[in-house]
Amino acid sequence: MKEIVKVLGNVVFKMPQGLYVTFKHLFKKPVTLDYPRRKKPMAPRYRGRHYLERYDDGTERCVCCGLCAAACPADAIYMEPEENEKGERRAIVYEINLLRCIFCGFCEEACPEEAIFLGQEYEFSDDNRDSFIWTKDQMLVPHPRKDNPFKRIYRRVRKVYGVTDKDK
Amino acid sequence: MLEIILISSVKIVVVIVAVLTGCAYATYMERKLVAFMQHRIGPLYAGPYGLLQPIADAVKLIFKEDVVPNNVERVTYALAPIISFIPALLTFAVVPFAADATLFGREIKMVISDLNIGVLFIFAVTSLGVYGLVLAGWSSGSKYSLMGALRSSAQMISYEVGYGLSIIGVILVANTLSLRELVAQQASVFDWFVWKQPLGFLLYLTCAIAETNRLPFDLPEAESELVAGYHTEYSSMRFATFFISEYANMLAVSAVGATLFFGGWQGPYLPSIAWFIIKVFLFMFFYIWLRGTFPRFRYDQLMSFGWKVLLPLALLNTMVTAAIVML
Numbered sequence: 001m002k003e004i005v006k007v008l009g010n011v012v013f014k015m016p017q018g019l020y021v022t023f024k025h026l027f028k029k030p031v032t033l034d035y036p037r038r039k040k041p042m043a044p045r046y047r048g049r050h051y052l053e054r055y056d057d058g059t060e061r062c063v064c065c066g067l068c069a070a071a072c073p074a075d076a077i078y079m080e081p082e083e084n085e086k087g088e089r090r091a092i093v094y095e096i097n098l099l100r101c102i103f104c105g106f107c108e109e110a111c112p113e114e115a116i117f118l119g120q121e122y123e124f125s126d127d128n129r130d131s132f133i134w135t136k137d138q139m140l141v142p143h144p145r146k147d148n149p150f151k152r153i154y155r156r157v158r159k160v161y162g163v164t165d166k167d168k
Numbered sequence: 169m170l171e172i173i174l175i176s177s178v179k180i181v182v183v184i185v186a187v188l189t190g191c192a193y194a195t196y197m198e199r200k201l202v203a204f205m206q207h208r209i210g211p212l213y214a215g216p217y218g219l220l221q222p223i224a225d226a227v228k229l230i231f232k233e234d235v236v237p238n239n240v241e242r243v244t245y246a247l248a249p250i251i252s253f254i255p256a257l258l259t260f261a262v263v264p265f266a267a268d269a270t271l272f273g274r275e276i277k278m279v280i281s282d283l284n285i286g287v288l289f290i291f292a293v294t295s296l297g298v299y300g301l302v303l304a305g306w307s308s309g310s311k312y313s314l315m316g317a318l319r320s321s322a323q324m325i326s327y328e329v330g331y332g333l334s335i336i337g338v339i340l341v342a343n344t345l346s347l348r349e350l351v352a353q354q355a356s357v358f359d360w361f362v363w364k365q366p367l368g369f370l371l372y373l374t375c376a377i378a379e380t381n382r383l384p385f386d387l388p389e390a391e392s393e394l395v396a397g398y399h400t401e402y403s404s405m406r407f408a409t410f411f412i413s414e415y416a417n418m419l420a421v422s423a424v425g426a427t428l429f430f431g432g433w434q435g436p437y438l439p440s441i442a443w444f445i446i447k448v449f450l451f452m453f454f455y456i457w458l459r460g461t462f463p464r465f466r467y468d469q470l471m472s473f474g475w476k477v478l479l480p481l482a483l484l485n486t487m488v489t490a491a492i493v494m495l
Contacts, residue, residue, distance in 0.1 A: 003472070004480060007477045015462075018461045018462065019461050022457060022460045023457065025204075025205050026205050030203075032207065033209075034212055
């Protein structure tokens with residue numbers, strides 16, 4: 001008898017409460033994303049893959065000073081300098097080992113030329129270790145910057161750091 | 169004679185196809201709804217909104233390798249899925265699914281067979297379904313399967329009595345066992361038997377969940393304890409047969425519930441078949457909702473619930489109804 005009263009009480013008072021909770025959640029926005037098709041917008045200051053910037057005329061900003069490599073706590077950056085035809089220093093080899101990199105952003109803090117930036121991309125998976133060593137060609141922003149997808153990211157990063165080309 | 173055979177065969181084919189499609193889309197509905205309740209998105213890749221997912225699943229299951237373990241009882245092992253599948257489909261033989269129609273000057277009853285003991289037939293047939301589970305569990309030669317089978321037989325014993333008694337009230341009020349008659353008596357919303365038999369309806373709903381091994385009472389399959397219960401050792405199409413029979417059972421129980429308590433195909437404006445489908449799928453929605461809400465009963469809780477709560481309540485309901493009908 002006691003048990004029956006308890007069960008009936010649960011059916012009348014407790015169970016609708018539980019059912020109401022699940023029903024309420026039925027209409028909420030899902031927290032999961034249809035991931036490979038839809039991606040979460042990253043924060044403007046997110047530190048993803050590296051970009052090597054250029055001046056507006058297309059010359060590389062990087063002068064291969066080595067400060068980024070010195071600042072790098074993971075020792076992930078390797079570079080070799082050379083002189084270009086105008087006698088300016090630039091990097092002939094510039095490699096970042098993305099397996100070592102901890103994406104701390106110290107390289108972009110250290111860079112005196114505003115040359116290296118961490119972008120928004122975070123999908124690096126691959127099936128061999130060698131392809132994680134990114135070279136200069138992979139990281140350099142393509143020169144005619146028109147309608148390329150990096151532009152948006154570049155501007156946003158610049159805004160965060162409060163630096164524009166005019167300040168140079 | 170030939171005409172009768174022809175009409176019946178057509179009806180049978182239509183009903184079976186409809187039930188199997190219904191089962192397929194019940195799985196889709198379940199996956200989607202449970203996903204939404206858990207803030208997920210559910211199947212999305214096969215077709216628009218994942219609508220072809222059930223078909224993809226069926227194709228996958230058909231082409232999968234049929235693994236038969238070494239120490240199974242071969243004949244029973246092969247028979248068990250069929251034994252649990254057929255009763256699930258048989259229930260639909262007596263459920264009227266639409267208003268009578270006239271086709272080529274001939275009146276066609278929208279029910280495969282209008283048995284005058286329809287309710288009795290349904291309860292006899294649905295009870296048979298448990299043999300499939302028990303035999304599957306026993307013949308698999310696996311301890312998980314055996315545990316599942318044991319549980320399902322114990323569960324059946326505790327619930328079958330309450331299940332049978334829960335609808336006695338309706339039958340007493342309606343004074344008929346034919347489902348067509350029952351539907352005819354519930355012409356308007358106020359004549360629905362839910363209003364006359366609220367306790368009977370609740371008991372039916374509870375027992376029906378136990379009968380179909382759905383979530384608050386899904387002890388025979390209990391994923392977290394018994395791997396998959398009675399169908400642990402089944403794969404490929406044999407597993408699919410169990411899966412379909414579970415959903416066909418759910419549909420059957422929903423259809424019977426809609427017929428007994430909610431006026432079957434009766435309803436305004438829309439065609440009668442649409443009302444029937446709407447009612448059945450509201451039941452299904454409730455099942456899925458329960459699954460998304462409540463955890464599984466413990467074994468002893470379930471037994472004591474069956475014997476100490478459901479049975480006395482069902483008896484009480486029967487007695488009170490009988491007394492009122494007498495007066």
